[in-house]
Amino acid sequence: MEIEFYGAAGEVTGSCHVLRHGGRSFLIDCGMVQGGRATAIRNREDFPFDPQSLEAVFLTHAHIDHSGRLPLLVQRGYRGPIYTTAACRDLLPILLEDSADLALREVERTNRHREPGEPEAKPLFDLDDVGECLKLLRVIRYDTEYAPFPGMTVRLREAGHILGSASLEFELRERDTVRRIVFSGDLGQYDSPILRDPHPFKTADLVVMESTYGDRDHRDRSATLAELGEIIDRADHDRGNIVIPAFAVGRSQELLYLLGQHAEQWNLQRWQVYLDSPMAIKASEIYWRHPERYDEEAAYLRASFGSMPNLPNLQLTRTADESRVINSRRSHALIIAGSGMCNGGRVLHHLTHNLPRAECHVIFTGYQAPGTLGRALVDRARRVNIHGMSVPVQATIHTVGGLSAHGGQHDLLRWYDNFEGHPPVCLVHGEPEPARLLQSALQQRGAHISIPRRGDMIDLVSMRLGRVDR
Ligand SMILES: [Zn+2]
Incomplete structure (x- = not known):
């Protein structure tokens, strides 16, 4: 033994x-x-x-x-x-x-x-x-x-x-x-x-x-939620976009759930929310298919709304063409995209378009390993390299640590x-x-x-x- x-x-x-x-x-x-x-x-x-x-x-x-x-x-x-x-x-x-x-x-x-x-x-x-x-x-x-x-x-x-x-x-x-x-x-x-x-x-x-x-210890739940709400308020006031690099399994679903739960409080009717990751879309379908594993609150919400998440202005972008259309939005787009550490995936396009704009905000919600683009941004790089292009960083970078x-x-x-x-x-x-x-x-x-x-x-x-x- x-x-x-x-x-x-x-x-x-x-x-x-x-x-x-x-x-x-x-x-x-x-x-x-x-x-x-x-x-x-x-x-x-x-x-x-x-x-x-x-x-x-x-x-x-x-x-x-x-x-x-x-x-x-x-x-x-x-x-x-x-x-x-x-x-x-x-x-x-x-x-x-x-x-x-x-x-x-x-x-x-x-x-x-x-x-x-x-x-x-x-x-x-x-x-x-x-x-x-x-x-x-x-x-x-x-x-x-x-x-x-x-x-x-x-x-x-x-x-x-x-x-x-x-x-x-x-x-x-x-x-x-x-x-x-x-x-x-x-x-x-x-x-x-x-x-x-x-x-x-x-x-x-x-x-x-x-x-x-x-x-x-992580930051406690209520402080984390307050932090998210404040960032969305600021971005609303700045009339910019929000980009959230997120892991496809787990983090993306938690974010959608929290956005749905606080939609009114955070004035999300003013925003178009995008889940721009085929992998996260597939993972979400599986998350929503297993309510037997939810806690009491999530089970109650799902039962009341009949589906998940309760976010009417959510758009799931499966194809690359649908994803490209988001690039033309200048304000009030809240984009959740992979990869979580920005070392690949669709989030790179959104960063290329939004990092140079001072009115935009990027929110990191997970660990960023050394050597990744995500880590460079969290460490306050003034310029970053994306797809061989040098991109200036004018957007505000936030780290919300409580969602691990x-x-x-x-x-x-x-x-x-x-x-x-x-x-x-x-x-x-x-x-x-x-x-x-x-x-x-x-x-x-x-x-x-x-x-x-x-x-x-x-x-x-x-x-x-x-x-x-x-
Ligand atoms: Zn694990």
Whole structure:
């Protein structure tokens, strides 16, 4: 009985843990490592286990840093079930197909600049691999006990992070030893729009817990809403446009929901709202199709209006032509477009048209990685390069931090405090500093907290941490 840590150990992306029990091996998530050039090489590496030897995969949610290497796992021989929630099953094709598409386009770019004699680059996986992978998905209902293998039961619980996100609760029996293990998955903020709060667990012998924002708290909900309202007011007064770069899955739907909920208060009848991202439009359809996962408020709103979101002046722009028409609008266009970090996608056109105009406003609502256009704008660049053009930045740039899909330190501690008796914790999915700060906050409660590195394992009988020697 053991857990081996192969990804998101001492870092945020590439979630991948092996659970060994009763002579069988299971995988918890199979994520892509993201950010920078070196990661491309890591994603192509052999898995540190034989894909064919795995009995099953349990997937916590659809984000690429948890699911992105599943098609590769299948390409390299895995044929077992991939257990997840119904909503995750619905979202996963959108994310994996987009990821295959991006990989293909990147390889085409590389091959165009290939030196004579250099071998042709191949994408990490293609749409056929994605198709084969999707065939292996098996849905597990939330809060229902399953016994997929002898000596093992598993329950999926709400994680409140994106639609269909789950924490995993295993009970493992081996002779006289019983161990209850909880994998948090990615945890959302409490009281976030649309989704329910993370499930409060009572007991565990070991908790494997994320620590992305273990070092800080987000701005509270009411301050965040006030901030959004003020920016819309200012843009109205300036008679300009608003551009919101947003992630297609999760953030875009939360924004539409909040705009619908506050439409009157924020005078949105004066604005034309655009959701300008085919991927976000598809993801929204799935979000609106799963009201069974909503919190009370969202379920009530959906039932009263019969649909989501309640935003009459919302236009979904699917085609590139429809998107181009937005460029002619000089004022009162509120444009939500991808990508979230401005490293591609339709948002680039909107930035080219709106950044040089002092009456326009750009709102960032998520983390901007170093090296991205989004980060340059947040860091107050006076000029930026878009599609080979130098674009002056005259528009006002705002950062609204309270809409993160991840809980802050306060949320993480609140989630942990539901457990009785301070069970030991392995912290994953965090940069070293946030993980360390969450570790000391948890240690003050008297708990034993470790931060495994890649290639570490924990023996679930002795609860001792060591290195994998295989
Ligand atoms: Zn996630």
